[in-house]
Amino acid sequence: MAFAYKRIIVKIGSNVLTQGNGLPDEARMQHLVDQIAALKKEGKEVILVSSGAVAAGRSLLGTPEKTDAVSSRQLLASVGQVKLINTYAQLFGQHHLTCAQVLVTKEDFRDRGHYLNMKNCFQVLLQNSVIPVVNENDVVSVTELMFTDNDELAGLIASMLNADALLILSNVNGIYNGDPKDPSSQVIQEINASSASFVPFVTAQRSQFGRGGMLTKCSMARKVAQLGIPVHIANGKTEHVLRLLLNGELEHSRFSPDKSRSGKKKWVAHSGTFAKGVVQVNEGAKTALSSTAKAVSLLPVGVVQIQGTFQKGDIVKLVDEQHHELGYGIAEYGSEKALERLGQQKQKPLVHYDYLFLSPSPAGV
Numbered sequence: 001m002a003f004a005y006k007r008i009i010v011k012i013g014s015n016v017l018t019q020g021n022g023l024p025d026e027a028r029m030q031h032l033v034d035q036i037a038a039l040k041k042e043g044k045e046v047i048l049v050s051s052g053a054v055a056a057g058r059s060l061l062g063t064p065e066k067t068d069a070v071s072s073r074q075l076l077a078s079v080g081q082v083k084l085i086n087t088y089a090q091l092f093g094q095h096h097l098t099c100a101q102v103l104v105t106k107e108d109f110r111d112r113g114h115y116l117n118m119k120n121c122f123q124v125l126l127q128n129s130v131i132p133v134v135n136e137n138d139v140v141s142v143t144e145l146m147f148t149d150n151d152e153l154a155g156l157i158a159s160m161l162n163a164d165a166l167l168i169l170s171n172v173n174g175i176y177n178g179d180p181k182d183p184s185s186q187v188i189q190e191i192n193a194s195s196a197s198f199v200p201f202v203t204a205q206r207s208q209f210g211r212g213g214m215l216t217k218c219s220m221a222r223k224v225a226q227l228g229i230p231v232h233i234a235n236g237k238t239e240h241v242l243r244l245l246l247n248g249e250l251e252h253s254r255f256s257p258d259k260s261r262s263g264k265k266k267w268v269a270h271s272g273t274f275a276k277g278v279v280q281v282n283e284g285a286k287t288a289l290s291s292t293a294k295a296v297s298l299l300p301v302g303v304v305q306i307q308g309t310f311q312k313g314d315i316v317k318l319v320d321e322q323h324h325e326l327g328y329g330i331a332e333y334g335s336e337k338a339l340e341r342l343g344q345q346k347q348k349p350l351v352h353y354d355y356l357f358l359s360p361s362p363a364g365v
Contacts, residue, residue, distance in 0.1 A: 001248040003230075005164035007045040007126075010036065011154035015171035016236035017052040023059045024052060024084075028237065030091055032169075035242040036131065037095035045126050047161065048099075049134045049154040050088070056080030081135065088133050100130045103137035109156060110274045112313075115267050119160050155220040158229050159266040166224055167245065168217060169236025174253030175218065191255045193225030193360075222360045225255035227266050262354060264330070268315065269357040272328050275317040277308030277335055279350065286320045289327075289358060297349035298329065298356065300341035310335045316351065330355035 012032060019025045029052075036046050054073060057080025064072045085101045092099045102121070109115050125132045136153055151168060158166040178185035221231040234245050234252035244250035261269075281289070285302025298318065310316055311334045318326040329351030331338070341347045 003165065003246050003248065005044065005246065007047075007161065007163045008039065009047045009049060009154055009158040009161070009163045009166045010242070011049040011150055011166065011168045012051060012236055013150070013168070013170050014051040014055065016169050017050070018055045022055060024055045024087075026087065029087060031239070032236070032242075033088065033091040033095070035240065037092065037097055039242065039246075040095075040097060040129075040131070047122065047126075047132045047134065047157060047163070048088075049150055049157065050084070051135065051150050053077045053080040053084050053135055056083040056087070059083070084135070085133060092131060098130050099133050100125050102132045102134045104134065104153065105137050106273055109267075109270065112264075112267060115160065122157070122161055149216060151217050151220045155224045155231075156270045158224055158231075159227050159270060162263070162266070163229055166221075166229060166231045167242070168221070168231065168233045169241060170214075170217065170233060171235065171237060172214070172233075173235045173238075173251055174233050175214070187251050188253055189251065191221075191253060193222050193255050193258050219360070221255045223269060225257045226360060227261045227269055228257045228259055230257045231255040261357075264355055265357055268328050268330060268355060271315045272317065274315050275328060276310035276314040277306065277316045277331070279303055279316050279318050279338070280305040280307070280323070281318060281320060281326070283321065286326060289318075289356070295353040297353045298351040299345075299349050300338065300347040301343060301345045303338070303342055303350060306335050306338050306342065308335065318351070318356075325359050327356060327358035329357065 010032075016032075017025055017029060036048065039046055054076045057076030057078070060079055060083060061076065064075055067075065081101075081103070085099075088099050102125075104118065107114075108118055122132055134153065134157060136150060154166060154168065157163075172180055174187040174189070175191065176185040177188055217233060221233065224231050232245060232252055232254050234241055234250060238244065238250065241250065245252060279298070281298065281302050282304050285298060288296045288302070289298065304321065310331050312331055314331050314334075315328055316331050317328055320326055332349055332352055332355075338350055341350075
């Protein structure tokens, strides 16, 4: 089955862009740029989320001596990002296309205002036929400020821009129903976003050059698919991977989407890091919120405890009585009012359904 997507996020992982010796694979970059240029000429919008800055820096400086891991990453990324974007500019220039560098951190998405500013930046670039090349700003992103990896960043951008699809190019053919090294294992070609049946097969092992692994890819892919955007995971080292994938001629894994969600709900889904408080709900509220029969808001009668201080419009985290994560939402009023109304009936919802995102279950997957 061919896929007629118009706006596509293409995420290219470190292992696709890096040779075995840790240096950039410029021939692979050239091949992928050629494919993206072909998609542009078909009238598609492409946003490229690209790793590879550290590898590019390593090609210029080697491995720094007497430098701790964080400082080394900052050094290589800051030097390498210049080379990476210049290489992309040169390669896209061969097709008479212009690209733009967009470096972001988690802090850029910390509130609705920053989020909308970032969204506007992308929209202006796309309106002017510019290809955004996005990467995490590793120069300032350290420890808790970092994305899990560029998969998380790509998922956030796909949600923000209401993309038609997110294509994740890794160094494996997709999600397998067993150990990928076992010849009897097969690629799971279609995965329901609401299902966790594939989880036992996914390893937590990280890739050689990237920060993330298949487990983080799957977690992000399920979240994005639950927001209504299909996610494809394919081998980026396959020749003509984008053309084959979009023509339905490539064996890979596709997370099939649920119905599309509102823009605010998509923002909430990726804003857990910035939650100002925790709202603990009872079993009745948990059951009602999880019901697929009808949309349900969180009422004070179902709340058993409030932790932290928050104002109207802040992100809050919802947990059950065992403190398992249920999801995130935008508070309709502050923690002081919420405490006054704790357990009371006939009160205004603390979190309205339109501004509530329930996490994929089981928690943490």
